[in-house]
Structures are given as C-alpha cells and as structure tokens.
Amino acid sequence: MSKPVAILSRTPLHIVVVTIAIIWMLPTVGLLVTSLRPPQDVGDTGWWTIFQTPFKLTLFTLENYEAVFAQQGLGQAFLNSLLITVPATIIPILIASFAAYAFAWMGFPGRDYLFVIVVGLLVVPLQMTFLPILRVFNLLHLSGTFHGIWLAHTGYGLPLAVYLLHNFIAALPRDLLDSAAIDGASVLESFFRIVLPLSVSPIASLVIFQFLWVWNDLLVALIYLGGAPNVAPVTLTVATLVGSRGQDWELLTAAAFVSMALPLAVFFSMQRYFVRGILAGSVKG
Amino acid sequence: MGLRNYLYAFTNDSMIMAFRNNAIWVISFTVSTVSIGLILAVLLDRVSYEQIAKSVIFLPMAISMVGASVIWKFIYAYRPPEVSQIGLLNAVLAFFGGQPVGWLIVKPWNNLCIIIVGVWMWTGFCMVVFSAAYKNIPRELMESARIDGASEWQIFWSVTLPLMRPTIAVVTTTVIVFVLKIFDLVYVMTNGNFDTEVIANRMYKMFQYPDFGKASTLAVILLMLITPMMVINIRRFRRQGDIGL
Numbered sequence: 272m273s274k275p276v277a278i279l280s281r282t283p284l285h286i287v288v289v290t291i292a293i294i295w296m297l298p299t300v301g302l303l304v305t306s307l308r309p310p311q312d313v314g315d316t317g318w319w320t321i322f323q324t325p326f327k328l329t330l331f332t333l334e335n336y337e338a339v340f341a342q343q344g345l346g347q348a349f350l351n352s353l354l355i356t357v358p359a360t361i362i363p364i365l366i367a368s369f370a371a372y373a374f375a376w377m378g379f380p381g382r383d384y385l386f387v388i389v390v391g392l393l394v395v396p397l398q399m400t401f402l403p404i405l406r407v408f409n410l411l412h413l414s415g416t417f418h419g420i421w422l423a424h425t426g427y428g429l430p431l432a433v434y435l436l437h438n439f440i441a442a443l444p445r446d447l448l449d450s451a452a453i454d455g456a457s458v459l460e461s462f463f464r465i466v467l468p469l470s471v472s473p474i475a476s477l478v479i480f481q482f483l484w485v486w487n488d489l490l491v492a493l494i495y496l497g498g499a500p501n502v503a504p505v506t507l508t509v510a511t512l513v514g515s516r517g518q519d520w521e522l523l524t525a526a527a528f529v530s531m532a533l534p535l536a537v538f539f540s541m542q543r544y545f546v547r548g549i550l551a552g553s554v555k556g
Numbered sequence: 557m558g559l560r561n562y563l564y565a566f567t568n569d570s571m572i573m574a575f576r577n578n579a580i581w582v583i584s585f586t587v588s589t590v591s592i593g594l595i596l597a598v599l600l601d602r603v604s605y606e607q608i609a610k611s612v613i614f615l616p617m618a619i620s621m622v623g624a625s626v627i628w629k630f631i632y633a634y635r636p637p638e639v640s641q642i643g644l645l646n647a648v649l650a651f652f653g654g655q656p657v658g659w660l661i662v663k664p665w666n667n668l669c670i671i672i673v674g675v676w677m678w679t680g681f682c683m684v685v686f687s688a689a690y691k692n693i694p695r696e697l698m699e700s701a702r703i704d705g706a707s708e709w710q711i712f713w714s715v716t717l718p719l720m721r722p723t724i725a726v727v728t729t730t731v732i733v734f735v736l737k738i739f740d741l742v743y744v745m746t747n748g749n750f751d752t753e754v755i756a757n758r759m760y761k762m763f764q765y766p767d768f769g770k771a772s773t774l775a776v777i778l779l780m781l782i783t784p785m786m787v788i789n790i791r792r793f794r795r796q797g798d799i800g801l
Contacts, residue, residue: 281602289609291596292613295613295676296612296615298631299627301644317647394783396779398774399776399779402768487621487622487623489743494760506620509626510622510625520630524626526626527623530619537618538615549617549684550681553730
C-alpha cells in the first residue's frame with residue numbers, strides 16, 4: 272500500500288480516536304472555563320459561548336475563586352485536606368516498609384500466619400469496619416479529630432502497602448543482604464542503606480496512590496470527621512456546597528477545581544508513577 | 557428475632573430498590589468500562605499520539621468522585637425550555653429542537669446518567685491495563701494471521717481476545733469490587749433520590765439515622781458480595797506473580 276492510501280484508509284481510525292479524546296476532555300474543560308467566568312454570564316449562557324470570542328479576556332475573572340476562598344471556607348478545607356493527607360500517607364507507608372522488610376527477611380515465630388492475616392485484610396470492604404472503629408473512636412474521643420482519621424487511613428492503607436512492598440522487597444537478591452550482614456551492618460542499617468534505596472520506585476508509586484486515595488476520599492471523612500468545618504477536607508466541603516448552593520455553578524465549579532488542582536498537578540508531573548500507583552492500588556478492598 | 561434486620565434488608569422497598577440499582581451498576585458499569593477500555597487499548601495502539609490520548613482518557617482517574625459529580629451535574633443541568641440551557645447535554649438537545657430533560661430525575665434512566673460518570677472515570681484504568689497486556693502479545697502472531705488473510709476484526713476475536721482473557725478476568729473482578737461499594741457519586745449527585753439509591757449510600761443513611769443494627773447488616777451483605785470477587789482477584793494476581801509495581 273502506498274503512503275497516501277494508507278493515510279486515507281486510516282482516516283476513520285483517527286476520527287474515532289480524536290472524537291473520543293475530545294469527548295473525554297470536554298467535561299473538565301467546561302468546569303475550568305465556567306469557574307473563570309463572571310457569575311452573571313454563567314447563569315445566562317453556556318460556557319461554550321466563550322469560544323465565539325476566545326480572545327476577549329474581559330470575559331474571564333478570578334472572582335469565583337476569591338469567593339469560594341473568602342466566603343465558602345475553601346482555604347481552610349484545602350489546609351485540612353493537606354493536614355489529613357500528608358500524615359495519612361507517610362505513616363502507613365513508613366510502617367508498611369518496616370513490616371514488609373521484617374516479613375520478607377527476618378525470621379520470627381508466627382511470621383507467615385501474621386503475613387497471611389495482614390494480607391487477608393485486603394478483602395474486607397471499608398464499610399465493614401466503620402461501626403466497630405467508630406465505637407472505639409468515641410470511647411477514646413478520636414472521632415472528629417485529625418489523629419483519628421490518620422489512624423483510620425493508616426489501618427486502611429496498611430494491608431495493601433505491606434503486600435505490595437513485601438512482593439518487591441522479598442524479590443531482592445539474598446546475597447546483597449547477606450554480604451551486608453557479614454560486613455557487620457545491623458538490621459536497621461541494611462534496611463536504610465540497602466533495602467530503602469532499592470525500593471524507591473515502588474514506594475513512590477504507593478505514595479502517589481495513597482496520597483490520591485486519601486485526598487479524594489469522601490466516605491471515610493464523612494464517617495470519622497462528621498461535617499464540622501474546622502476539620503472537613505475539600506471533598507466534604509464541596510459535597511456540602513453541592514447541597515447548599517446547588518444552582519450557583521460559578522461557585523461549585525471553582526470549588527471543584529480547587530479540590531482537583533493538587534491531584535491534577537501530581538498527575539501531570541509524575542504520570543509514570545501515577546499510573547503504576549493506580550494499577551497497584553486497584554486491588555484495594 | 558436475630559434475623560429481623562436481614563428480613564428488613566431483603567423486603568423493605570427502599571432496600572430492594574438499592575439492590576436493584578446496585579445490580580444495574582454492576583452490569584452496565586462493568587460491561588461499559590471493560591469493553592470501551594479494551595477497544596480503546598487496541599485502537600490507540602495504532603496511532604502515533606497514543607500517549608497523549610491515553611493521558612486524556614486516564615486523567616479522570618486522578619480526580620475525586622466529588623469533583624466528577626460537580627463536573628457532570630453541570631453537564632446534566634436542567635432549565636425550563638423558555639430560558640437558554642447552560643447544561644451541555646440539554647443545550648445539544650435544544651440545538652436539535654428537543655425539549656430539555658431533567659437527566660437526574662427521569663426514572664430509571666437517571667441511574668444510567670450517574671453510571672456514565674463512573675464510566676468516564678474508570679475506562680482509563682481498564683484501557684491502561686489492557687494496553688499493557690495487548691503490547692505483550694507477540695506481534696508475529698498477528699502478522700502471520702494477517703498474511704493468512706484474516707481481517708483485523710477476525711484477528712481481534714480469534715487472536716487478541718483469547719490471549720487477553722486472563723487480563724480481562726482480573727480487570728472485570730477489580731471493577732466489580734469497586735462498583736459494589738459505589739457511594740460518592742450517588743451521594744453527591746442525587747443522594748439516592750428519584751430511585752437511584754445504592755447499598756453503600758443506604759448504609760451511610762443508617763449511620764446518620766442512626767440504626768447501627770441495620771447498618772451492620774448492610775455491611776455484612778456487602779462483605780459477602782465482595783469477598784468472593786476479592787479472593788478470585790488476589791489468587792489470580794498471585795498466580796501471575798506481579799501486581800504492577
């Protein structure tokens with residue numbers, strides 16, 4: 272087949288692929304454009320009308336963002352999300368990497384049983400755990416606090432993190448750890464000097480997965496934090512806004528975009544780890 | 557007496573509605589994400605801008621279901637026919653002379669409208685997994701079939717599909733586990749009103765109500781639905797020896 276014919280016969284393919292890609296992008300573009308339009312315009316005309324005069328910059332404004340930060344408490348919510356997500360990412364993955372190392376390379380009685388129990392917890396759906404944990408949290412005055420939700424996310428994140436990191440760490444060459452032991456390295460030293468540096472890539476993927484999972488979570492926050500604005504993350508704040516200001520699309524779109532900004536930044540800057548993290552995390556129960 | 561909550565779960569009208577909708581979710585969501593993901597994996601392999609197109613389709617996976625709910629509620633936005641439509645879908649309808657539709661209110665199609673949001677988010681996941689598996693199929697197999705005169709369609713059905721069956725099984729069970737617990741989309745978009753209730757949202761309401769006995773019953777039912785899927789899934793992962801990291 273000569274080149275022009277080949278291109279021509281592939282035209283339908285290109286049309287299908289490009290159309291699908293555009294359809295997939297349109298919703299997010301609509302959100303972004305709407306969040307940047309003056310409230311009056313948002314209520315009067317569809318967001319796509321800006322494409323009739325794309326260079327008329329007076330049609331854009333940041334006032335919706337000012338409004339959600341100033342009046343709807345989104346700044347506080349964003350901060351809360353960070354305060355929840357950063358520890359809730361670091362704590363479980365730190366513990367899991369210790370545990371994975373111990374399960375893979377240290378001999379202790381009951382090791383295999385313990386490992387099976389931890390990994391077995393992967394099959395338990397979140398919903399199963401709410402009631403018993405909530406009872407304990409209420410006794411210990413942990414519900415409605417950041418400590419409580421860190422603890423909850425640590426528990427939910429651990430089985431997957433232990434399982435994945437164990438798979439990786441157990442596959443490291445035995446000689447490497449043996450020779451370190453012969454050179455007199457302690458367990459901690461060989462963990463920090465050998466195992467951790469070699470595990471950077473799976474840990475990075477896990478960090479991204481756990482970070483996004485916690486950042487995007489609504490249900491766990493609803494259950495353990497309740498609706499108090501001083502602790503509510505962005506997801507909860509936006510969900511509440513949908514209920515209270517359901518028709519004010521300029522506010523809703525701006526608020527939603529604020530909640531999406533960090534995940535999108537992670538997506539665009541670390542796409543490789545991002546994809547790996549999501550694939551690995553998909554086994555989570 | 558101890559089974560009173562279970563009796564309620566299987567006889568109460570709102571519960572039956574939740575079970576019905578979860579069944580609709582499991583079937584239509586799973587079939588859509590898996591089949592569209594598979595088709596996209598095969599199609600995108602043939603274009604030079606594969607990576608960009610994949611990023612675009614995978615992107616919704618990065619955002620929260622709350623964010624996605626806002627995005628799509630806006631697309632479904634309804635206004636009376638006299639004023640101009642600001643929701644994309646109703647604007648398209650109006651452009652072709654149709655009457656605006658309250659997409660999230662019209663039963664039972666509103667369920668499908670919420671499911672589409674889920675499909676928009678999760679198709680990218682299926683596509684990426686399938687794409688990796690597709691690229692692992694030896695090219696010679698397809699080439700020799702092509703030389704033997706097989707059409708692309710025949711190659712897809714008799715070479716590609718059988719070889720990808722294990723991957724399709726893993727993705728399908730993963731998607732089912734996810735969708736059985738579906739909560740955020742329904743909670744934000746309709747809160748289960750207009751016959752869109754699902755089990756997880758029903759359970760959350762029992763927490764608010766509060767009726768912890770019934771909530772626990774629903775949790776146990778979810779566990780029993782999910783565990784078999786998870787066991788199948790983890791077994792397969794173990795047999796294949798890797799999980800993606």
